[in-house]
Structures are given as structure tokens and as C-alpha cells.
Amino acid sequence: MVIERAGFRCESPECANPGFYAESHKGGPVLEVDHVDDLQFKGPDHPANMIALCPNCHAVKTHAVDGDRLRRLFAVVVREQHANAMLDDCPGSSPPSAP
Numbered sequence: 001m002v003i004e005r006a007g008f009r010c011e012s013p014e015c016a017n018p019g020f021y022a023e024s025h026k027g028g029p030v031l032e033v034d035h036v037d038d039l040q041f042k043g044p045d046h047p048a049n050m051i052a053l054c055p056n057c058h059a060v061k062t063h064a065v066d067g068d069r070l071r072r073l074f075a076v077v078v079r080e081q082h083a084n085a086m087l088d089d090c091p092g093s094s095p096p097s098a099p
């Protein structure tokens with residue numbers, strides 16, 4: 001669900017290679033689904049806490065000195081992405097068209 005929600009692309013707004021796509025051996029894109037708030041720190045195991053990242057963005061979030069800043073940024077991104085995905089899945093959620 002998370003990778004589909006992401007449109008099969010990295011969801012980081014700061015991705016150094018936006019639009020990056022590589023086919024994996026298993027089929028589908030080479031993307032890593034990451035818990036924005038880590039499970040080990042009681043982050044929820046829910047799509048609203050999960051982000052699809054390219055391998056580079058995942059490594060940067062995990063190892064860079066500003067990983068906490070990225071975690072906060074990604075938390076905002078995934079809340080919006082998840083809310084939009086829920087609206088898209090809900091029939092009748094689109095505003096009525098003009099006559």
C-alpha cells in the first residue's frame with residue numbers, strides 16, 4: 001500500500017534523484033518502506049507512519065546528522081500522503097463538479 005501510495009517513487013521532498021526508478025529482481029520498484037517513527041521507539045506500524053524511500057534517502061534519514069529533522073519532515077509528508085490516499089479510496093469524496 002505504501003509503495004502504491006507513493007506512485008512507485010521516493011516520497012522524500014528532498015530526494016536528490018526525484019523520479020528515480022529501478023526495477024527490483026522481485027518485480028516492482030527498488031524502494032524501501034521505512035517507519036518514520038521507529039518501531040523500536042513505539043512508532044505505530046501503520047501506513048500513516050510509513051514512507052517509501054529510495055535507498056539513498058533511507059540511508060540519509062538513518063545515518064545523517066540531520067536525521068531527526070528529516071524524520072519530522074517525513075512525518076508531515078506521510079500524514080498528508082496518507083490522508084490524500086484515503087480520500088482517493090473513498091467513493092463520493094470528490095467535490096461535486098460544476099453544472
Ligand SMILES: [Zn+2]
Nearest residue numbers: 010015054057
Ligand atoms: Zn529519495
